[in-house]
Amino acid sequence: MSTPALPAAMLLRRLRRLSWGSTAIQLLILTVVTFGLLAPLACHRLLHSYFYLRHWHLNQMSQEFLQQSLKEGEAALHYFEELPSANGSVPIVWQATPRPWLVITIITVDRQPGFHYVLQVVSQFHRLLQQCGPQCEGHQLFLCNVERSVSHFDAKLLSKYVPVANRYEGTEDDYGDDPSTNSFEKEKQDYVYCLESSLQTYNPDYVLMVEDDAVPEEQIFPVLEHLLRARFSEPHLRDALYLKLYHPERLQHYVNPEPMRILEWLGVGMLLGPLLTWLYMRFASRPAFSWPVLLFFSLYSMGLVELVGRHYFLELRRLSPALYSVVPASQCCTPAMLFPAPAARRTLTYLSQVYCHKGFGKDMALYSLLRAKGERAYVVEPNLVKHIGLFSSLRYNFHPSLL
Secondary structure: OOOOHHHHHHHHHHHHHOOOOOHHHHHHHHHHHHHHHHHHHHHOOOOOOOOOOHHHHHHHHHHHHHHHHHHHHHHHHHHHHOOOOOOOOOOOOOOOOOOOOEEEEEEEOOOOOOOOHHHHHHHHHHHHHHHHHHHHOOEEEEEEEOOOOOOOHHHHHHOOOOOEEEOOOOOOOOHHHOOOOOHHHHHHHHHHHHHHHHHHHHOOOEEEEEEOOEEEOOOHHHHHHHHHHOHHHOHHHHOOOEEEOOOOHHHOOOOOOOHHHHHHHHHHHHHHHHHHHHHHHHHOOOOOOOHHHHHHHHHHHHHHHHHHOHHHHHHHHHHOHHHOEEEEOOOOOOOEEEEEHHHHHHHHHHHOOOOOEOOEOHHHHHHHHHHHHOOOEEEEEOOOEEEOOOOOOOOOOOOOOOO
16 A cells, blocks of 8 residues: 555544444534524524524514503503592502612603603502512602603603602703703713702612613512622622613623623533533443543533523523622613612712713713722623613614614
């Protein structure tokens, strides 16, 4: 046999030894079937998965979401229309002690008619407060209306049941005459007004600032009770500037510039890798432990969780308030923010020192203050509110979409 033929003969012998029962072939088939067939079939309608077929489903799902939101808005409207009015004496919420433990301040503007976003939010908070019972007697609902016009029908309706602060009521509104005040700066000023009003009116221990398109999850009050009574007694959490209750699902993947998620991702591999290796060894009748197989299943499980969507695996934490995680906050989004009272007063001072504009909204302003002022902030996972508003109060959106 000639010299060039020797490597070919050796390769042929190796290929013959790779039977269908070999470990390498089995793991290759598992990878192809999982990531090329099963996962795409199972996840092509999961909005926050890499397997989501956007061009097939996004428009239809967005329209279905809008239709469902319209129905829920109408249901919320009927909910309040059927409640007995008590001339503003707040019959539908727990009457907190003279100094409430938690004030839930809902910031509202008059946005897309028909959806009744703020009614959806307040009605859900009311239901949850009723379910919570005496444990939530120290909670107070508070509506902050920052609509410049007098046409905010939903805010007028809610004023029969919930205390309301109206920023522009009885004031000279020269906002439109001041070219230096853009919509982003106005939003920040509205936020400052509502936070300050909450502190001055009630002097609570905590203020939960909720935008009028952030509907609370069912577990919000038990989780907040656990976090604030137990977790936030720890020194590194006690002096936090704020706690975010929402981070966009599309930004919750592991492949993001947030070191804590990388550690969590490695932990997924360290947890599931040995478990899947043990199952494989047992069912494939492999007698000996193999480090390469362990490494494969660690990477396999890490890839599967990331591609299916970390958001969906976070939902497992809803089994118990103790399973919710608290991690360092990132800059995006302020649908629901919880401030301890001393931190809220510091926040008012900080925000008065910055000017917001396009590309630098109040969320980025708050985040930039962390490093500048040496503060810390955290976000709870999974989210404790659902963001239902597809129509922004800052910019026109003629084609609302879930993504």
